[in-house]
């Protein structure tokens with residue numbers, strides 16, 4: 268069971284409106300790992316490579332402590348370099364959600 272209330276709220280709501288390849292079950296593992304790190308005073312920033320609309324990235328943002336940063340790495344508009352043709356869309360698709368979730372600092 269997921270313990271992070273903000274993450275629970277996201278999964279129950281906006282998560283379903285954002286395009287992408289992220290399955291909500293992944294957050295069970297993310298929450299467990301995050302709990303272990305917090306219990307053991309392990310800190311550090313987070314990076315995701317291949318963010319598309321930010322569906323997974325927004326969920327990850329709820330794991331951040333105030334002194335940690337979140338990095339989003341993608342080819343973005345340089346899709347001619349995307350050998351998987353896995354699909355990226357212009358920022359207007361994801362940015363409204365980034366703005367909704369103020370935990371994201373970009």
Ligand SMILES: C[S@@+](CC[C@H](N)C(=O)[O-])C[C@H]1O[C@@H](n2cnc3c(N)ncnc32)[C@H](O)[C@@H]1O
Pocket residue numbers: 286287288289316317318319320321322323324340341342343348349350351353354355356
């Ligand atoms: C399947 S989507 C990722 C889905 C996303 N993680 C989510 O939560 O929905 C793949 C993304 O990887 C990016 N990508 C593909 N090749 C890449 C590369 N070599 N370096 C960085 N990003 C890459 C694409 O632009 C696309 O946004």
